[in-house]
Amino acid sequence: MDRSYLFHALNQKVRQLKKELDDKLQVHDLYYAQWTILYTLSRKGSITQTELWKYLQVEAPTITRTLTRMEEKGWIVRTPGRDKRERLVALTEEALAKLPRIKETIDDTEQQFVTSLSEEEQQKLYHLLEKLGTSKE
Amino acid sequence: MDRSYLFHALNQKVRQLKKELDDKLQVHDLYYAQWTILYTLSRKGSITQTELWKYLQVEAPTITRTLTRMEEKGWIVRTPGRDKRERLVALTEEALAKLPRIKETIDDTEQQFVTSLSEEEQQKLYHLLEKLGTSKE
DNA sequence: TGTATTTATTTACCTAGGTAAATAATTTGG
DNA sequence: CCAAATTATTTACCTAGGTAAATAAATACA
Numbered sequence: 420m421d422r423s424y425l426f427h428a429l430n431q432k433v434r435q436l437k438k439e440l441d442d443k444l445q446v447h448d449l450y451y452a453q454w455t456i457l458y459t460l461s462r463k464g465s466i467t468q469t470e471l472w473k474y475l476q477v478e479a480p481t482i483t484r485t486l487t488r489m490e491e492k493g494w495i496v497r498t499p500g501r502d503k504r505e506r507l508v509a510l511t512e513e514a515l516a517k518l519p520r521i522k523e524t525i526d527d528t529e530q531q532f533v534t535s536l537s538e539e540e541q542q543k544l545y546h547l548l549e550k551l552g553t554s555k556e
Numbered sequence: 557m558d559r560s561y562l563f564h565a566l567n568q569k570v571r572q573l574k575k576e577l578d579d580k581l582q583v584h585d586l587y588y589a590q591w592t593i594l595y596t597l598s599r600k601g602s603i604t605q606t607e608l609w610k611y612l613q614v615e616a617p618t619i620t621r622t623l624t625r626m627e628e629k630g631w632i633v634r635t636p637g638r639d640k641r642e643r644l645v646a647l648t649e650e651a652l653a654k655l656p657r658i659k660e661t662i663d664d665t666e667q668q669f670v671t672s673l674s675e676e677e678q679q680k681l682y683h684l685l686e687k688l689g690t691s692k693e
Numbered sequence: 694t695g696t697a698t699t700t701a702t703t704t705a706c707c708t709a710g711g712t713a714a715a716t717a718a719t720t721t722g723g
Numbered sequence: 724c725c726a727a728a729t730t731a732t733t734t735a736c737c738t739a740g741g742t743a744a745a746t747a748a749a750t751a752c753a
Contacts, residue, residue, distance in 0.1 A: 422663070422667065422670060422678070423595075423662070423663075423666065424665055424667050425666075425670070425678060425681065425682045425685075426669075427592070428682060428685045428686060429566075429569070429570055429573070429685060430570060430574070431567055431613055432566070432685055432688050432689060433567060433570040434614075434740075435613075435614075435689060436563065436566070436688075437567070437687060437709095437740090438740085438741075439689075440671065441708085441741080450708060450709080451709095452708075452709055452710090453708090455564070458560075467731080468731075468732070469730085469731060469732085476568055476571070476572070477571075477709090477710070477711090478710070478711060478712080479731075479732065480710085480711080480712085480732085480733070480734080480735095481709070481710055481711075481734085482732095483732065483733060483734090484708090484709080484710090484733095485708085485709075487709095488708080494597065500731095502717055502718075502719075502730090502731080503717080503719085503731095504717065504718045504719070504730065504731045504732070505718095505730090505731055505732080506731085506732075522651075524644070525560070526559070526560075529559050529560065529562075529563055529607070530559065531691075532563075532688065532689045533688070533689075534691050535560060535687045535690045535691040536684065536687055536688065537686065540684055540687070541559070541562060543680065543684065544562065544681070544684040544685075544688075545561065545562050545565060547673065547677055547680065547681040547684070548562075548566060548569055549565060550566045550672045550673055550677070551569050551573075551669065551672065551673065552569060552572060552573060552576075552669045552670075552672070553669075553671070553672045553683075554671050554672040571710075574710090574739095575711075577711085578711080578738085587738060587739080588739095589738075589739060590741090598715095604701080605701075605702070606700085606701060606702085606712095607742090614739090614740070614741090615740070615741060615742080616701075616702065616703085617702085617703070617704080617740085617741075617742085618739070618740055618741075619702095620703060620704090621739080622738085622739075622740095623739090625738080637701095637726070639700090639701080639745065639748075640701095640747080640748055640749080641700065641701045641702070641748045641749070642700090642701055642702080642748095643701080643702075651703065689726090
């Protein structure tokens, strides 16, 4: 087997899944990338933007942009932190109220995507993914 | 284990890998998405844009855009097909000449990413990925 | 034959992710 | 104490991917 197939397959599956998730999330007027922020805030509470992008492993400008859109849509609010440079991000009441329904949508979609794998296979896949790319530099 | 972790891990790894590939491909003035087109054309020869996007499983506008950039950079040429609606895409001589060196870069990067997995684990991972999402609707 | 439908590609507009550089505020050190 | 370095965020500019709608050409068919 050519190694290239592995990465090609990885790419294809992730794109396919994201498309599916974005599609299902449409009824909530949300994107998957925004969901990851929503979910993170729901578990961590009010945190700074830097904490957010470091946790989600994306770059700072990505978070700036997405938070701006989410603020316009009323999902989050940004309040000044103690340090005048930083901004604290928090979920709005509305976001908190809508969250359970959205989580259901996510769970359903992911469940559907994964039914072809046994519980054991899911574990194995997760395990292999975690190992991937861990011996660089 | 929460199922969400699986998809989160999938996303993270793919983003990380793509970033790595884009970074390494920079010396060739190429992006990974463009590489997939280059590689496809090198194996399939001159094909229409529709054949391309169907094969790569992206939408038509994505291919239109990326081909435009690649044409400007001299990687490909678009010639009229028999049917006046369609356009045939082919690699340029320069692209063909550069391809082996680029393939080396890809192989090296992917190899590096995968060294933490045994040959068997790579097979297993590929197998599990292929099964993912195959039982929908 | 001539209209209606389908097909191939493009255009316009959206989100996500990246890098480099700008800004503003805070820390560090001489 | 003040200049230099660091830190948090943003802005400008790039690629990739998506959908909806516009074109233009080919096909179907009544």
